[in-house]
Amino acid sequence: MKKIYLPRDAAAKALGSDEVAAALADALSARGEEAQIIRNGSRGMIWLEPLVEIEENGTRFAYGPIAADQVEDLLAGKIKTLGPVEEIPFFAKQNRLTFARCGLIDPLNLADYGAHGGLTGLARAAAMSAADIVAEVIASGLRGRGGAGFPTGIKWKTVSEAAGPQKYIVCNADEGDSGTFADRMIMEGDPFCLIEGMAIAGLATGATRGFVYIRSEYPDAIEVMEEAVNIARAEGVLGADVLGSGKAFDLEIRVGAGAYVCGEETSLLNSLEGKRGVVRAKPPLPALEGFMGRPTVVNNVLSLATIPVIFEKGAAHYASFGLGRSKGTMPIQIAGNVARGGLFETAFGMPLGELVNDIAGGTATGCPVKAVQVGGPLGAYMPPSKFDTPFAYEEFDGQGGLIGHAGVVVFDDSADMVQMARFAMEFCAVESCGKCTPCRIGARRGVETIDRIAAGDATAIPLLTDLCETMKDGSLCALGGFTPYPVMSALQNFPDEFRATPANQAAE
Amino acid sequence: MPRDHSDTNNQDITAIVMRHLGMEGPLLPMLHALQEEFGYIPEGARPIICDALNITGAELHGVISFYHDFRTTPSALHSLKICRAEACQAVGGNALSDRILAMLGLDWGQARADGKLVVEPVYCLGLCACAPAAMFDGKLIGRASEEKISKTLSEVGL
Secondary structure: OEEEEOOOOHHHHHOOHHHHHHHHHHHHHHHOOOEEEEOOOOOOEHHHOOOEEEEEOOEEEEEOOOOHHHHHHHHOOOOOOOEEHHHOHHHHOOOOOOOOOOOOOOOOOHHHHHHOOOOHHHHHHHOOOHHHHHHHHHHHOOEOOOOOOOEHHHHHHHHHHOOOOOOEEEEEEOOOOOOOOHHHHHHHHOHHHHHHHHHHHHHHHOOOEEEEEEOOOOHHHHHHHHHHHHHHHHOOOOEOOHHHOOOOEEEEEEEOOOOHHHHOHHHHHHHHOOOOOOOOOOOOOOOOOOHHHOOEEEEEHHHHHHHHHHHHHOHHHHHOOEEOOEEOEEEEEEEEOOOOOEEEEEEOOOEHHHHHHHHOOOOOOOOOEEEEEEOHHHOOEEOHHHOOOEOOHHHHHHOOOOOOOOEEEEEEOOOOHHHHHHHHHHHHHHHOOOOOHHHHHHHHHHHHHHHHHHOOOOOHHHHHHHHHHHHHHHOOOHHHHHOHHHHHHHHHHOHHHHHOOHHHHHHO | OOOOOOOOOHHHHHHHHHHOOOOOOOHHHHHHHHHHHHOOOOOOHHHHHHHHHOOOHHHHHHHHHHOOOOOOOOOOOEEEEEEOOHHHHOOOHHHHHHHHHHHHOOOOOOEOOOOOEEEEEEOOOOOHHHOOOEEEOOEEEOOOOHHHHHHHHHHOOO
16 A cells, blocks of 8 residues: 655644545545555754655655645646655754664654664663673764763662662653654654663663653643553553563653743652652762652663664764764754754754854755753853864863753844853753852843843953852752853853943943 | 532542552542542542552642642633643744733643633643644644644634
């Protein structure tokens, strides 16, 4: 039977894919044609969504963006194809390891998952000792994809060697950073991949229980993950005897309640325990005293979803990609004011400018790029003069930035950098958990200080700099500690805007 | 859509609370379930939860008031959420929300006089590559515009 693929991904839905699916079903029956409509994940080329793929002789031809009222023409062959989907330059230039199956398969079809390499890694891990599993992850060079970049294998080793009556694997799916959507996409497009990664983490550490903490703003991801967990349990991927290994691992989906700070691992653990999502001081590390005070692995969705391919293809294969200490690939999310927005998975090391100008095609408005915020609300604004910075952990750090969860938000020349700096402080004030003073009070004073600058009081600039230093050094977690990145990068890279305020202009 | 619970009774609340007691860290799932059922966390649920979990009223209040999602009063019938985060700002999100609020004559979080609609800010819906983003009840709107949002509102007679 003819196969037609149309994403069920939230971004595709937001652009009308459900309406297109309904129109397709109607049009097919009106034409008396039989075809199977498969609701896949997104291929990540969001500017082409809703992207319809029609399979012909084993090749999937892409059409997009398709609106519901174009469906008749599409079936009548009146719409020109974009070519085989995997030959579209944006797609062809990627190294898809973590996202290899996303958009390719029916996300909730376990057989389809297995036919495309799924569960191979788990089967291999199940035959290995816990120490060997940990050694494989260390050898892969995988670092925490949530932003901190801590070596995943080392974290697992700590939990593996810790004693405790019960250990846990907690997946941080509280993806709150603006400009990031990779966690959402993989949960909606390849949920078994995350489940498989968590099961391997369980085997490695002796943890038999897991949680996926998903933010409430992601209803589609929650729905797909819940269904996938039920299927995995029914098929013996989860449960008392994982893939016949004799070892147990099971997991639950938990839903956040609209607090950005719960993306910080210790406040996430408090939230999971049913407390206020307040940050905990470290030490003790969650690896030793995490959920319910017991040894706990807390990993980002992307870290865990990358585990299966490491075990399927071997640590050496994964580590052969990348730059310096940034091994492997990163699913970079290109967003904001861009011609071609979406998910682009590539080996670490691509210069930022190539991503913005060549891959994303510059701004959607056609105006010059003014700044690019990398790493979410806590990431620095990088001006075009820093576009030769390779996309990797240490390289960005060296330029006063961070890659965070690899969200890239592009702004054109209409961006008001003073207002963007103010927004960073305002956001921190709204979302601060309130535990430490530099963040709770500092963010409010930061808003007021930037307002003074905006009103023309240039004497407030050193005060803002000083406040940022205090927040950076004195905050308990990355919320207060990293809010100075966007603020100071805006001030340092666009100093004229902070001085070209109404009062100054009047004086000239 | 929460059903009408003008006759809210303690049996309903107790049943929901009890259903979650076997979980590890049951409080958030419990509060979500109560809000799903009643549209908000009823005052009457508090002593029942405190008893069941052996926590104080102050601790429970601390949790309920910490999270943006939990409401303690009935909400408007429909909610429109507009993203205020950076990626949406990069493509005119602020101007869009200003125009929508002006069109409706509302401020952030202020329910319409007839109690049928409230417009709330949201920080990121994960639709950053098709911004600006909005969500009306459960329905996501990508590349949101005044026209798209007006059309969505008019479909339910708002």
